[in-house]
Amino acid sequence: MTGANPGFEGMDPAQAGQEMARWAEQLQRKAQTFQQLQQRMTHLTATATSPDGAVRVTVDSQGVPTELTVTERGRGGDPAALSAQLMACLTSAQTQLSGQVQELVQDTVPEDDPSAERIVGSYRDRFPDQAETEPEAGGTGVLDVGRIEDEEPPSAPPPRRPARTDTDDDEDGWGDQSILR
Incomplete structure (x- = not known):
């Protein structure tokens, strides 16, 4: 009798x-079980460190980064490589968190x-296992969204907009008349 309608109809x-x-x-x-689960989940954190120790990322119980550290080993390194390591550590920490949540739920809530x-x-949907998110063979796994490439400036400047004339003010059809009349 755990459903929304416990089925009391027809009973004395x-x-x-x-x-x-x-x-x-x-x-x-x-309710007590889920309250206990919520309290335990709020204290979860996960930390991942890059293989060379240059980068460390810690996430809270929601998967939000609470620490992003570039150690001495990372100083002077290639910014793109450090960025990729930070993102890999973030993904790894979030994947660890997802596993911790699964274990905690299994230990707390009836199966x-x-x-x-x-x-x-x-959690599994928000933070999929790293094996599911690995780039395909030959891919870099780096999305350079918003990255500015070192390019040569264009050979010709973009076309200029013609200068405004007094007739441009009459585009609305009112001329010099006020619309408040």
């Missing part, structure tokens, strides 16, 4: 009262509870 009032009390106890236990799978699934 005494039996329905007992069933309702049991149902309320089950809901109370479930048959559909809410448990939804919680784990939401």
Whole structure:
């Protein structure tokens, strides 16, 4: 009797009262379980460090970075390489977090509870396993969105817009007349 409608119809009032009390106890236990889970989840963090130790990233229980560190080993390094290491560490930390959430949910919530799978699934969807996000062979795995390339300036300047004339003011068809008349 754990559904939204515990099915008290057709019972005698005494039996329905007992069933309702049991149902309320089950809901109370479930609420306490999820409250405990929430409290434990808020304390989760995950940290990942690059293989060469140049970069370290820590994320909180929501997967938000709380620490981005470039160590002495990373100083003077190639900015693109450091950026790629930071992103790889962020992904690794978030993947670790997803695993921690799965373990915590399994340890806290009964296995048959559909809410448990939804919680784990939401973390799995937001932070997929690194193997699922690896670039294809030959790819760099780096999206240079917004990156400014070192290019030669264009040979011809862009065409200039013609200078405004007094007739441009009459584009709306009102001429020199006020629209407030």
